[in-house]
Amino acid sequence: MQDIENMNIPETSDLIAGIRFDGEQGKIWFNEQRMLLIHAAVMGLLRKELIETLGVQRAKRFLMRFGYHSGMKDAEIARKVRPHIAREECFMAGPQMHGIRGMVKVVPTRLELDMASGHFLGEFDWFNSYEADVHQHEFGQSEEPICWTLLGYASGYTSYFMGQTIIYKEVGCVAMGGDHCSIIGKPAHEWEDKAEIEKFMLPDPVAEELFALRSELVKLRDSVGDDSEDDYRVFNSIGQSAAFRQVCKLIQKASSSRVTVLLQGETGVGKEVFARGLHVASERADKPFVAVNCACIPPDLIEAELFGVEKGAYTGATQSREGKFERANGGTIFLDEVVELSPRAQASLLRVLQEGELERVGDVRTRNIDVRVVTATNEDLQQAVQEGRFRADLFYRLNIFPVYIPALRERKEDIPLLVQHFLERYQAIYNKRTLGVTDRAREALLEYDWPGNIRELENLIERGIILTDNNNEIEVCSFFPSFKDSDSAVGKVRQDGSLREVAICADGDKDDWCAQLLAEGGSLETLEKSLIRHALKAAEGNVSKAARALGLTRPALAYRMKKLEQS
Structure with a gap:
């Protein structure tokens, strides 16, 4: 005691x-x-x-x-x-x-x-x-x-x-x-x-009673539908921004028809989530949904993977097997990175779209197929046509109903909802409970440019859950390890899709201070020695505490101290 x-x-x-x-x-x-x-x-x-x-x-x-x-x-x-x-x-x-x-x-x-x-x-x-x-x-x-x-x-x-x-x-x-x-x-x-x-x-x-009643009302609206919202949400989708709602409305309209849909957008924006939403909202919801990443299949095997193969069609084909299209018969097939299809596979896909039939590799029998085709790409297909990498007639068939999915930086209003969604998911997976994210971390997430889009956000939330102790808030350094804080005012800049901070002298006179240092013949080595010495003095010799004050890790500060001692 x-x-x-x-x-x-x-x-x-x-x-x-x-x-x-x-x-x-x-x-x-x-x-x-x-x-x-x-x-x-x-x-x-x-x-x-x-x-x-x-x-x-x-x-x-x-x-x-x-x-x-x-x-x-x-x-x-x-x-x-x-x-x-x-x-x-x-x-x-x-x-x-x-x-x-x-x-x-x-x-x-x-x-x-x-x-x-x-x-x-x-x-x-x-x-x-x-x-x-x-x-x-x-x-x-x-x-x-x-x-x-x-x-x-x-x-x-x-x-x-x-x-x-x-x-x-x-x-x-x-x-x-x-x-x-x-x-x-x-x-x-x-x-x-x-x-x-x-x-x-x-x-x-x-x-509490008022909150409970409001919660009941929200649940009731969700269960019976709300015409004022035009029922814009799709399967497993998270968002409320205008850009997100527009995409959902297009998907809903496409779901009631047989039209081929082309999803466009950067990597990581959630194209497969919207493809699944389209399938679930359609009359084919009780039929198979088959997703294929065309970039993951070698060009010499992609035709057999998609359309099937007959026994003896080539060395190694020891038995007949159906392809992805036959497995999706009656349902929906999602072809991600469709630009990676080989010329022969492109021709076969065009036949499926035009005639509703296919032939397995090495087979002479034609099979009828009823499948909804949804394709996606993060490239400009029209540019690929001009370069001769993609068939023009296939492009026109796929481009009947194009849907552009905005990047996360174009729908930042949705970030808080996505953060909460991923927090709940990974807290359940790792059996941990956090108190959310700090105000500073929330601001950093909103200011980040998200080159990896929703997939990158999901990965960062998972990292934050792992690094944060139970019943604590997730700090900004758990999301961005290189994020350095400063005791002075802080200005943020975006550079090459990453977030970093630049310290600004509290008196706003940083140029005069630098000029004075140079005029007095100061060197970077001298300045570094002085900063380290003052930090250690303020921390009463505690290297870890001094490292935090300097925005360094403890090993990094120890290395600098050793290097300066030897110089």
Whole structure:
């Protein structure tokens, strides 16, 4: 057990360093979470409206839950900012962040904390509570403690750290005429009125009923269809952007006919998903769907794979077998990368489209075939015709109903939905539960150009799930390992389809600083030595911490240190 008298409480400099103001983009960052800077008086008006609209008890419940979730978020950040100190000492980041936020000055008077046994007893004095000030301004003196948001924050923060529900009570309040506010916190089961206190941390039942009713309405609409949406969604499709809806509408219209569809778009946009959607929405839904990637089959075998082969047709053909088209008979065949078809296979495909018949390789018998053909390519087929790589008459047959599937960078409104979809999928696969992605990571995903489209996004989400511990948010570095953060303002640029950051001096005078360095005869080696020396000094010799400050891995910094020592 550790008490407050022998606890080594860190300074607040590392927490303050995590705050970055990006006025150019209209954002404030604390670690990887976006923050807001608002007037305390405005919070007072919000409290007033909540009390007058919902009543005191419901307003209290709402504000305590608001504070509770804020405390949980800060507790998660604290562990990331201070990963190398004892968990008990790291706990003090919460009271410190309370002060940094301008909410209240926290002075611990008693703290008994034992992570192993789960014992916790905390007593704190609060000075300059913003919540007491704004409440007194609007309502005057109170008959009971009113620092509800701050109380919820303390409970949420401590509960996260202890891994159990810790409840605080405010036993003294400035709004009641005291010199300062005071709180006491201990595990929920140690309070005699546990049930009464805990109910303030639970969602308001009225709000829950409204959410439940809304959920029921959404499910009902999904089950019976919604004419206002024109039933635009297709099988396993995710999106809501205008570009996505347009594609879905075209697929829906094509599904009610026999027309051959040509899906165009970059690699990874989900052409097979739309092909399956077309099949499922058609009258052939109960028949086979066969997908073929033409680029994966050697040119000398592709005709036999697609149209079948008779025994003895060539060396190795020891028995007759049907091809992909016969397996798809009555249903749909999807030919991806159709531009890779050999000239003979192109001729055979044209015959299927025109006459509805095929011949196996080495056979003399004609077979009738009823199959819906959907093709896809990420190349310009018309350009392939001009180059002599693709038959013009086949192109005209395939191009009857072309559908362009937009790249992910053209439908970025759909990224949050896709992220949530893949999070749920891979959390189930890896039996993990994350808290989603950080604000910074979400912004990086939205700003990235996605050269690999949806397939690349899916791969990044899977990587993020693997690298993130249970009950934590996925950070930007789990998606983009080369992403470097900076204590100064940060500007992002796109280059060759990748995301990187360039640091901008906080005073905006980087050119003058560079010119001065050169005028003084400074070298890159000297500058590197100085940066490393200052980083190590600030980190008190901790190489890992210095590496993070410099945006390097620990091995990379160790290598640079060794190289500079030898020079």
